[in-house]
Amino acid sequence: MYSIYESTEKSNCSVCKDKSCAVSVLNEKQLGLLNNNSREIEIKKGEIILRSGILNSHIIYLKKGYVKEFIVGLNKKIKILQIIKQRSYMGLHSLFGDKINHYSYTALEDLKICYIDINVFKKLVKENGDFAYELLVYVCKDSLNNFYRLINQSQKNTNGRFADVILYLSENICNSQHFELPLTRQELSELIGISRENTARVISKFK
Amino acid sequence: MYSIYESTEKSNCSVCKDKSCAVSVLNEKQLGLLNNNSREIEIKKGEIILRSGILNSHIIYLKKGYVKEFIVGLNKKIKILQIIKQRSYMGLHSLFGDKINHYSYTALEDLKICYIDINVFKKLVKENGDFAYELLVYVCKDSLNNFYRLINQSQKNTNGRFADVILYLSENICNSQHFELPLTRQELSELIGISRENTARVISKFK
DNA sequence: ATCTGATTGTGATATATGACACATTTTTTA
DNA sequence: TAAAAAATGTGTCATATATCACAATCAGAT
Known part of the structure; x- marks a missing residue:
């Protein structure tokens, strides 16, 4: 009866070599909680990982590979916001800023990603200020970089x-x-x- | 010898009616710390409040009035990123995302603002996860809104x-x-x- | 009240870029 | 390997918008 779980290679957040800066500041107990509420999955090139417009249910961590973050605008014109590389989060801005996800994400190559339950993620933010601080740094850097490029483009x-x-x-x-x-x-x-x-x-x- | 301090109308964060969502979750002790490390100032229309390029030393909270957030781009062409209204922060993204401030801020009318020491602000983030959570919500909403407008503009x-x-x-x-x-x-x-x-x-x- | 400088409105013009049509190349499928 | 489909390159053209030049209006100072 455990075959389904055994067939999936269960990752272990504690010993993960590809931890984000934020997760690195979690203690063992918190890492355990994260571990019990996340799952590593492999994605094939071209697959859509996350679609804009859907309710936020999971935060996605990109362990390995490149992803394009984009939106479908007017006349179905696509605008790619950025290329996301390994050790990055997808959907963080949408998680904290809204109920629904704002951008779409597609695999540019074969990937390894981790799905993390958003409630656990939020719980960790509230109980560990250092974790929250690192996330703030992450989202602010992301914003500054993307804004810089978008504004440059407009000029x-x-x-x-x-x-x-x-x-x-x-x-x-x-x-x-x-x-x-x-x-x-x-x-x-x-x-x-x-x-x-x-x-x-x-x-x-x-x- | 207290004349300097007495001459400035000293605000009190605990009883402030214009608290941000984030500051609202601070406890009395934390509010006291904030109070001891912030100062309310009045700004005249047209004055520059904060200039891009300088080292971050204070976070600025807009208590009353409208402010334009802008950058000076190529050929000294100005791009206004957004109009900031009361009960908003200036420079949050830069505070967590970099050492230096990225945007400039000018008063569109007479204002009331609060200067807050960045180290105290960061300390509060790390020791109060709820405060950090509210700030995350704030910066993420800000990002989503501004991105949405910028991308719309580009299309x-x-x-x-x-x-x-x-x-x-x-x-x-x-x-x-x-x-x-x-x-x-x-x-x-x-x-x-x-x-x-x-x-x-x-x-x-x-x- | 009048002058001066800043702000705003309008017409003419040049140009960068999107859009279309189609050729060519590359990739995928059978 | 051939055929089909997708991706890419190139020439032509229409047009939206920046820019310039200048007129008109407004605001502040003397």
């Missing part, structure tokens, strides 16, 4: 925006000058905020 | 953006269908993200 032309995104991917996401991200030209244009055709033109110009 | 044309901003001011800031904000056309255009001339054109068209 630059095609070339500048393209260059900014390349720099962003190189320095903030891949941490390498030579990188390869599983992004189509279409997705790149949705991240830059220009048309697909113009993305192609800028690329051929830069080469 | 709409002049008319739509103008209409959005009018709605935003009416519903979110003034909470009234007939409102008058001390915003110049120039500032309105910096909030909408279009040129001053086009703002004038849209206004005459709508009338």
Whole structure:
């Protein structure tokens, strides 16, 4: 009767090498609570992890891989807000800021993620100020970074925006000058905020 | 020898009618600590309250009045991120997300504000999880709202953006269908993200 | 009250960029 | 391997909007 659970590789938060900064400040008892209320899952490239508009039920921690955070705007036009890399949370802003989730998340490659029950997460915030502090740091950094990029986009032309995104991917996401991200030209244009055709033109110009 | 302190009207956080949601969950001892490390000040219309780029030393709580949050971008082009109304914090994102302050704040009218020492603020976060939780809610709501507006702006044309901003001011800031904000056309255009001339054109068209 | 400077409105113009159409290349499927 | 589908590149064109120039209006100071 335990076969279902045994078939899933049960992770252990206490010994996890990929803990977030916030989870690192939890004590053993709190880690145990987290462990009993989270589950590690593997996701295939292209799968939607979390959809905007649904009620918040779980917070998702990205243990390994790249994810795109996006919204579907007017005329079903997609705007990619950011590329999320390993050791990041998905849906934190929505968890604390609203009842429903605001952004959608899709796997850019095969992933390892952890689903965490939101009530346990909130309980930990309220009983451990250091944990809450680290989360505050996390969401504020996330906000500042994304705002910075969005505002830059609103003030630059095609070339500048393209260059900014390349720099962003190189320095903030891949941490390498030579990188390869599983992004189509279409997705790149949705991240830059220009048309697909113009993305192609800028690329051929830069080469 | 107490004349300096006596000359300033010393506020009392415990009995303050304009407490933030976060401060409302502090206990008497914590309110006392806050009280001893904050100071209420009056600001005249047009004054700069806080400048981007400087080291964070105080968090500022807006007790009364309207403030514009902005950054000076490329070619000294100003982008107004949002209009801040009473019972809001200034610089929270920067406090937790970085060492330096990211946005500038100017009084749109005569204000009452409270300067709060950042170390005391951080201490309260760490020792009171409920306080931290309320701050998380605050910064996340702020992020979601501002992102929503910025992304909308990036996907709409002049008319739509103008209409959005009018709605935003009416519903979110003034909470009234007939409102008058001390915003110049120039500032309105910096909030909408279009040129001053086009703002004038849209206004005459709508009338 | 009058002058001066700031703010605002309006017309003409240049241009960056989206949109369309279609060619080419790459990837997936059978 | 061939065929189909998806992704990408390129040329042309329409248009929304920034910019400039200047007129008109408003506000503050003397």
